[in-house]
Amino acid sequence: MSDKFILGGVVFNSRLLTGTGKFAAKSLIPGMIEASQCEIITMALRRVDKTSRDENVLSYIPKEITLLPNTSGARNAEEAVKIARIARAAGCGNFIKIEIITDMKYLMPDNEETIKATKILADEGFKVLPYMMPDLIAAKKLEAAGAAAVMPLGSPIGSNKGIQTRDIIKLIIENSDIPIIVDAGIGRPSHAAEAMEMGADAVLVNSAIACSSDPVKMAGAFKKAVEAGREAYLAELAEVHDTAYASSPFTGFLEA
Amino acid sequence: MSFLSTIKKYDDFSFEDYASGITEEMVLSSLKKEELTSKDFLNLLSPAASKHLEAMAKKANKLTVQHFGRTIGLYAPLYISNYCTNHCTYCGFSVKNKITRKQLTLEEIDTEAGQMAKTGLKHILLLTGEAKGLTEISYLADAVRVLKKYFSSIALEVFPMDEDEYILLRDAGVDSLTIYQEVYDRDIYSQVHLSGGKADYHYRLDTPERGARAGLRAVNVGTLFGLGELISEAFFSGLHARYLMDKFLETEISLSLPRINPAEGGFKAKYTLGDREFVQFILAYRLFLPKAGINLSTREKEEFRDNLLKLGITKFSAGSKTTVGGYNDDGDSTEQFDTSDKRGVDEVAAMIRNQGYQVVYKDWEAMW
Numbered sequence: 001m002s003d004k005f006i007l008g009g010v011v012f013n014s015r016l017l018t019g020t021g022k023f024a025a026k027s028l029i030p031g032m033i034e035a036s037q038c039e040i041i042t043m044a045l046r047r048v049d050k051t052s053r054d055e056n057v058l059s060y061i062p063k064e065i066t067l068l069p070n071t072s073g074a075r076n077a078e079e080a081v082k083i084a085r086i087a088r089a090a091g092c093g094n095f096i097k098i099e100i101i102t103d104m105k106y107l108m109p110d111n112e113e114t115i116k117a118t119k120i121l122a123d124e125g126f127k128v129l130p131y132m133m134p135d136l137i138a139a140k141k142l143e144a145a146g147a148a149a150v151m152p153l154g155s156p157i158g159s160n161k162g163i164q165t166r167d168i169i170k171l172i173i174e175n176s177d178i179p180i181i182v183d184a185g186i187g188r189p190s191h192a193a194e195a196m197e198m199g200a201d202a203v204l205v206n207s208a209i210a211c212s213s214d215p216v217k218m219a220g221a222f223k224k225a226v227e228a229g230r231e232a233y234l235a236e237l238a239e240v241h242d243t244a245y246a247s248s249p250f251t252g253f254l255e256a
Numbered sequence: 257m258s259f260l261s262t263i264k265k266y267d268d269f270s271f272e273d274y275a276s277g278i279t280e281e282m283v284l285s286s287l288k289k290e291e292l293t294s295k296d297f298l299n300l301l302s303p304a305a306s307k308h309l310e311a312m313a314k315k316a317n318k319l320t321v322q323h324f325g326r327t328i329g330l331y332a333p334l335y336i337s338n339y340c341t342n343h344c345t346y347c348g349f350s351v352k353n354k355i356t357r358k359q360l361t362l363e364e365i366d367t368e369a370g371q372m373a374k375t376g377l378k379h380i381l382l383l384t385g386e387a388k389g390l391t392e393i394s395y396l397a398d399a400v401r402v403l404k405k406y407f408s409s410i411a412l413e414v415f416p417m418d419e420d421e422y423i424l425l426r427d428a429g430v431d432s433l434t435i436y437q438e439v440y441d442r443d444i445y446s447q448v449h450l451s452g453g454k455a456d457y458h459y460r461l462d463t464p465e466r467g468a469r470a471g472l473r474a475v476n477v478g479t480l481f482g483l484g485e486l487i488s489e490a491f492f493s494g495l496h497a498r499y500l501m502d503k504f505l506e507t508e509i510s511l512s513l514p515r516i517n518p519a520e521g522g523f524k525a526k527y528t529l530g531d532r533e534f535v536q537f538i539l540a541y542r543l544f545l546p547k548a549g550i551n552l553s554t555r556e557k558e559e560f561r562d563n564l565l566k567l568g569i570t571k572f573s574a575g576s577k578t579t580v581g582g583y584n585d586d587g588d589s590t591e592q593f594d595t596s597d598k599r600g601v602d603e604v605a606a607m608i609r610n611q612g613y614q615v616v617y618k619d620w621e622a623m624w
Contacts, residue, residue, distance in 0.1 A: 022325020024612050049618040052376065073620065075473075075506065083623050103505040105547070158323050211321050 008127030008148035014039045016226040019206030020057045028215050029060040036219035042097050044072035045087050070097035077116035084121050098130040107157045111138040122146025134168040143178050153184040158207050160187025173199045189225030196229025259499050271488045278304040292544045300540040301487050316542040316568040323547050328608050329571040329616040331379040335580045336360045340385030342452030346523040348592045349385040358580040365402050371583040373406040375601035378618040380407050386415035393421050397428035404429040408621035416463035422470035432474035433467035439483035440492035468504040482516030482525030490537045494544050510549030517555050517593045542568035554597040574604035
């Protein structure tokens with residue numbers, strides 16, 4: 001079975017990305033990583049506290065896991081670019097998730113600034129993963145700007161409402177040559193499975209795991225859901241029909 | 257547009273009459289909704305909802321975990337001056353009170369900050385009285401530059417200022433603003449703010465907007481419970497927060513619920529917010545504004561704070577000293593108010609962890 005997930009030229013086995021935010025204790029993170037079998041984890045650079053070992057989230061992430069620092073807190077391209085450069089200089093690797101949010105009420109990403117930051121950082125050799133409001137034209141612009149993948153939101157961050165932007169995400173999947181990672185709004189394993197069945201290359205899940213009463217168990221549930229959704233996609237799902245479908249075709253006699 | 261026009265809409269509205277007409281069904285219906293209107297909020301603040309505290313608490317806990325996770329942020333206040341030209345009847349720093357006045361030099365601020373930083377705190381709230389001639393904007397900017405060496409986030413709780421002054425302080429390193437209206441009732445406001453700059457109700461009311469326009473990333477509002485009628489004050493605080501959220505999408509809006517503690521000057525509060533109502537108000541705030549931060553200070557008692565942790569609070573102050581220079585000496589200056597929870601930062605952090613919550617020391621750092 002050679003269904004590998006290739007992101008920014010790196011080969012991964014897991015199609016579930018996770019995050020470090022909102023856990024009841026940072027010490028839950030290693031168990032969550034183990035149960036989810038994730039290989040990529042995102043963290044907000046602005047929250048990293050390097051002055052204290054206990055408080056430094058990096059000390060809870062095994063070395064073999066790929067760090068995906070994000071630019072949470074940035075409000076424009078310039079701020080995001082600065083955070084990305086600091087992340088790289090701090091030894092967090094070449095991957096960067098761009099999050100540019102100027103709306104604290106719904107936490108919607110600003111596509112225009114995100115495209116600008118993507119261009120600058122991709123030109124500097126970063127593997128750029130922009131978090132975006134689903135929009136086909138913006139996705140194509142991100143791809144042209146050099147993004148390693150695009151990360152359209154399923155529904156507002158923390159809403160747990162699932163893939164509300166389904167139809168647009170489908171268009172983006174069908175029309176992109178880079179991986180599509182559905183990010184935000186995935187509240188249940190079934191939502192993650194749905195995104196994967198649609199043909200998303202991966203999903204990023206943080207709150208739904210971190211805020212659950214048993215994050216380790218929930219991480220395992222998401223692992224299975226992502227794998228199930230991916231396999232269903234590869235096996236080509238049967239079409240859904242609105243009306244009954246005669247198994248003996250009405251016009252079969254013409255073929256005789 | 258100002259929030260004042262929203263307040264004025266309720267000039268002829270009788271909170272008492274409305275409260276007496278709230279039925280059980282109305283409360284239950286408000287409690288069930290995903291998005292609450294201002295009337296729903298008022299229903300949940302009313303005595304009729306006090307029977308449903310447990311159901312409100314369950315929902316508040318769920319919403320808070322959904323939006324913030326099981327995390328509590330920590331911060332502490334740092335008083336650098338208690339000079340004040342305002343005559344406010346309820347405040348220990350009032351110009352009429354014969355107290356020891358002090359304004360820290362930059363060297364003293366450095367020493368205070370160093371002492372506070374040893375506790376591991378990264379977020380602080382910088383406070384002064386209002387004496388613009390002495391506590392100048394340039395002094396505050398210098399103070400902020402000293403504090404930036406020790407802390408990743410600096411919030412300001414000083415006197416209201418103009419937008420360009422906030423911009424100046426933002427550029428020095430301030431990222432957040434706390435400004436309490438103290439009392440939304442306009443008549444009571446003028447009865448308790450007898451003289452000084454603070455007597456200008458409208459200028460104070462629009463302060464959060466000037467801060468947001470100046471690009472401060474977070475603004476915290478609230479009423480000082482005890483000065484005005486309780487339910488209407490809680491109502492206007494929540495409405496003010498929502499008004500700001502709607503108007504300034506880019507600004508994080510949060511609420512605090514300070515209630516009057518004994519302060520210098522022997523002020524007797526006209527209204528008393530009991531513990532049960534206090535809890536009900538926190539829950540109503542959370543249900544009305546699921547994404548708003550809610551802060552809880554050391555004005556409240558230890559055990560009470562511990563019990564409130566899961567009910568919607570997102571930030572605790574800890575190890576607070578409300579005297580000028582209080583982190584290095586135990587005070588030849590007077591407290592602005594009396595703190596109740598005297599535990600140190602480590603003790604409060606341990607309590608939070610024991611309840612299964614993560615202690616967040618650092619949630620913000622401007623990296624540009």
